[in-house]
Structure formats: C-alpha cells, structure tokens
Amino acid sequence: MSTPAEAITPALLKAWQVNREASDKSDRGTVVVVGGARRSPGAAMLTGRAALRVGAGRLTLAVTESVAVAVAVAVPESGAVALPEDDGVISGKRAPQALGTDLETADVVVIGPGLDDADSTRQLLRGIAPLLNDIAAVVLDAYALGVLPGLPEVYGPWAGRLVLTPNRKEAARLLEKDPDAELDLAHAAADIAAKYQAVVAVQGLIAAPDGRLWEVPAGNAGLGTSGSGDVLAGAIGGFLARQASPEQAACWGTYLHSTAGDRLAAAQGPLSFLAGELLDAMPRVMAELTV
Numbered sequence: 001m002s003t004p005a006e007a008i009t010p011a012l013l014k015a016w017q018v019n020r021e022a023s024d025k026s027d028r029g030t031v032v033v034v035g036g037a038r039r040s041p042g043a044a045m046l047t048g049r050a051a052l053r054v055g056a057g058r059l060t061l062a063v064t065e066s067v068a069v070a071v072a073v074a075v076p077e078s079g080a081v082a083l084p085e086d087d088g089v090i091s092g093k094r095a096p097q098a099l100g101t102d103l104e105t106a107d108v109v110v111i112g113p114g115l116d117d118a119d120s121t122r123q124l125l126r127g128i129a130p131l132l133n134d135i136a137a138v139v140l141d142a143y144a145l146g147v148l149p150g151l152p153e154v155y156g157p158w159a160g161r162l163v164l165t166p167n168r169k170e171a172a173r174l175l176e177k178d179p180d181a182e183l184d185l186a187h188a189a190a191d192i193a194a195k196y197q198a199v200v201a202v203q204g205l206i207a208a209p210d211g212r213l214w215e216v217p218a219g220n221a222g223l224g225t226s227g228s229g230d231v232l233a234g235a236i237g238g239f240l241a242r243q244a245s246p247e248q249a250a251c252w253g254t255y256l257h258s259t260a261g262d263r264l265a266a267a268q269g270p271l272s273f274l275a276g277e278l279l280d281a282m283p284r285v286m287a288e289l290t291v
Helices: 010-014 041-053 068-074 100-105 118-128 152-158 168-174 185-196 228-241 246-268 275-289
Strands: 030-034 058-064 079-083 108-111 137-140 162-164 199-202 205-207 213-215
Touching (some): 010 275, 030 041, 041 058, 041 108, 041 275, 058 068, 068 079, 108 118, 118 152, 137 228, 162 185, 168 185, 185 199, 199 246, 205 246, 228 246
Parallel strands (some): 030 058, 058 079, 108 137, 137 162, 162 199
Antiparallel strands (some): 199 205, 205 213
16 A cells, blocks of 8 residues: 655655756757657647756657658757658557667657557557667656556566556556546556556656655646646656656656646636647746746
C-alpha cells in the first residue's frame, strides 16, 4: 500500500527548482517526440511545444513523412524527422532506424502522442528500445500505454527513468483490467508504478515506484478535452530535459497543467478552453513559482 498522498504546493515546487540557471539550449536538454500519424500530427506538436514552454532547450518532432514538412513549418522552433509510413500510420518496423541518431543523443523521448495503431505502436516500441541511449528518460502516452503490458522486454530496461501518463481507461489497461472497470485511482497509480518501476501521473495523482504519492489540489472537467493529455506529457518531458527527477518532473508538469486549466476555466468557462491555450497559461504559473 502506498503512503498517504502529499499535497503538491507552491512551497514544495519551489524547493524543487531545476536547472534554472542554464543559459544555453544544450544545457536545457533535448526532447524527441515520436508520434503524429497522418490524421493526428497536432498531438505531437502540442507535446513538443509544451516541452519548450516549460524550458526544454531543443526539440525534434518525429512524425509521418506525409506531414513532416507541414509540422516543421508550423513549429519552426523544432527539427522534424520524417518517419516511414503505411497508409498514414507510422511503420513500426521501418521507423526506428530513421530515428537512430536522434535516439542516441536525446535526453528525453516522449512516445505516443498522435499514434493511432496498436500493432504499429508495439513494433515501434520494440524497435526503439535497443536504439535508445542508456540514460535518456522516457515518457509514454496514449497508444504507447495501451500496448505496454505485453512488452516487459521494453519497459524493464527503462526502470527508474520511465514516466507513464495514463487516463482512467489506460490505467485499467496497464493493470490488465477491463478498461471500464471502476478503479481506486490512488491504489491503481501505486500498483502501476510498482509493476512498471515507473513514475505514474494519472488525473492529478503522481505515484513513485517506492510507494510515495502526491496529489495536485487543482484541476477541473475542462482538462478532459482533446489534446490536453498531450500537453501534460510534453510538460513532464520538458522538466525531465531540465534534469528534474521523474517524480519531480511529473509533479511540476501536473501542477502547471491543472492550475493553468483552473485559471482558463475561471476566465473562459469550465468547458470552453482549448488544450492549446494551456501552452500560454502554464508559463505564467511557472513564473510565479520560480524564485
């Protein structure tokens, strides 16, 4: 059983300042986002922009070749890698080789935003695992979470540097339960963290493999909108790039995401803000916490 959840407060986060004196982009880490199938490149873009918004220094977006040029133009702050595809779906067999150099030099790899095929994603994870350097942190989201239970050879070597960002249904899948099963989220987060030796961020709760648990006293129903989870994954990835520990990155990212959502809800209505608007709101929250 996990310990009681500790509230994530401004005081706690101020005690966890991370690499804020870095003046060069190379000192603030490199994030590679792998996702963006042809019909959903925006997910990878939101993730990457969130990583930059919280202070990551370099960004590469690895997306299907049919949208890579458009993504590079839309996010000029990023490099773009065109991944081989089969009818708009990233080729799980061929794409890892196209990522070789980027995986060798990445500080953080976020996999999942905008992926839309389970078999391809499974192959992609298997192909990426042996190419990724031995110290890069990994954030898994969306389809990358759904296929993870059957891939112990993939997540095992990532123990201690892995962050998972499931929603309720994905949390159930990670525990190999019915996706519609009722879950006690605190217990579920702790069980997932222990099973995968990963930090888990699920709906305002953050669990570490050693049983520690944190909770953000913020958040609202408006965060349950398209693209919101992609922003969260990117924010966590950005803090990892700035050398935060996995649990610190998850707490920082979740707090900014939830608090920004509350401020947008107050200003625009509880269900009227867009995920992309979180990208502008989060830095204002972060500025208040940086001393």
